Amino acid sequence: MSVRPIVTRRMARIAPRSGRDQRIDLTKLRRVLEVVKTDVVEWPTTRSLPPVKARVPTELLRVEPGSASQWRAIVPARQHRDVETFLRRGDVGYLATVGGEFAGWVWMSRQTHRDPWSGLTIRLADDEAYSYALWVKEDLRPQGIAAVLMTAILKEAKEAGNIARVYGWVDQHNRQSAFLLRIVFGFAHVQSLQRLHLARRWGGQVPFSARPAFGPLSRAGHHAAEAQRDRL
Amino acid sequence: MTTSTSTAQIRDILASIIGSDVVQTTSDDELVFQEGVIDSMHLVELVATLEDQCGVTVDGADLQPENFESISAMAAYLDRKSGR
Numbered sequence: 001m002s003v004r005p006i007v008t009r010r011m012a013r014i015a016p017r018s019g020r021d022q023r024i025d026l027t028k029l030r031r032v033l034e035v036v037k038t039d040v041v042e043w044p045t046t047r048s049l050p051p052v053k054a055r056v057p058t059e060l061l062r063v064e065p066g067s068a069s070q071w072r073a074i075v076p077a078r079q080h081r082d083v084e085t086f087l088r089r090g091d092v093g094y095l096a097t098v099g100g101e102f103a104g105w106v107w108m109s110r111q112t113h114r115d116p117w118s119g120l121t122i123r124l125a126d127d128e129a130y131s132y133a134l135w136v137k138e139d140l141r142p143q144g145i146a147a148v149l150m151t152a153i154l155k156e157a158k159e160a161g162n163i164a165r166v167y168g169w170v171d172q173h174n175r176q177s178a179f180l181l182r183i184v185f186g187f188a189h190v191q192s193l194q195r196l197h198l199a200r201r202w203g204g205q206v207p208f209s210a211r212p213a214f215g216p217l218s219r220a221g222h223h224a225a226e227a228q229r230d231r232l
Numbered sequence: 233m234t235t236s237t238s239t240a241q242i243r244d245i246l247a248s249i250i251g252s253d254v255v256q257t258t259s260d261d262e263l264v265f266q267e268g269v270i271d272s273m274h275l276v277e278l279v280a281t282l283e284d285q286c287g288v289t290v291d292g293a294d295l296q297p298e299n300f301e302s303i304s305a306m307a308a309y310l311d312r313k314s315g316r
Contacts (some may be wrong), residue, residue, distance in 0.1 A: 175279075
């Protein structure tokens with residue numbers, strides 16, 4: 001009579017594993033939960049904008065609260081709720097299309113809010129804005145579309161007349177975006193922090209990780225009443 | 233501007249990325265982003281090659297437009313970085 005070993009799920013979980021298996025598990029865990037070093041950067045609207053040109057013919061559509069719902073025909077249905085949320089907050093966005101197809105977007109907010117994807121809360125003063133969600137469809141990278149989108153949103157901030165600086169954030173390992181923001185557009189570093197990134201979808205700031213303590217991620221920053229008074 | 237990292241070296245690398253015809257018509261002091269000679273994608277390639285060839289690492293604090301605005305600025309930056 002053959003005896004089949006009975007291994008319960010619990011037993012399997014606690015069974016000793018080889019070093020290789022453990023390494024594999026750690027890799028999997030890192031994919032699920034990452035600690036990412038991130039920089040917050042700022043762009044003074046007194047800076048000039050460099051000329052940029054995409055390598056593929058790119059059309060832009062400006063979207064703002066109350067604008068025609070033309071964006072619905074461009075943005076995939078699964079992202080309509082995101083756009084509705086952005087517009088309810090009063091944000092302005094630019095959608096890029098290539099050959100009539102949705103290619104990417106960027107958004108700018110004047111409202112302090114928690115970015116659900118990064119988990120960061122950029123605290124804004126009245127004369128500040130936050131550019132977020134710069135994204136280009138993967139098969140259209142790198143074609144300069146991100147630079148075209150960024151130029152459009154920064155031009156918007158520059159021409160608003162009541163915005164002194166625009167914030168953004170970039171992960172330190174993302175050299176392409178760091179080069180775009182800091183070297184091409186001249187964004188300056190203001191704060192660094194660590195953020196937890198869960199399943200590459202949700203995230204949050206690691207408490208007390210922001211350096212220096214004064215900045216848009218901290219209680220004290222240009223947004224703080226004392227800081228505003230000091231500037232006057 | 234006299235530099236040890238020759239502008240010719242940077243020109244050679246740039247030529248392999250954007251083509252020698254474009255590089256030939258670009259002066260050492262021309263503002264390469266302002267004039268649309270290179271963009272961020274080219275810069276990523278350029279910096280990766282420079283890091284390999286010159287043995288330097290471009291870190292976050294170095295990401296200043298002034299360090300990369302022209303071919304001569306890049307050469308001067310690389311000299312400073314490598315302590316020459």
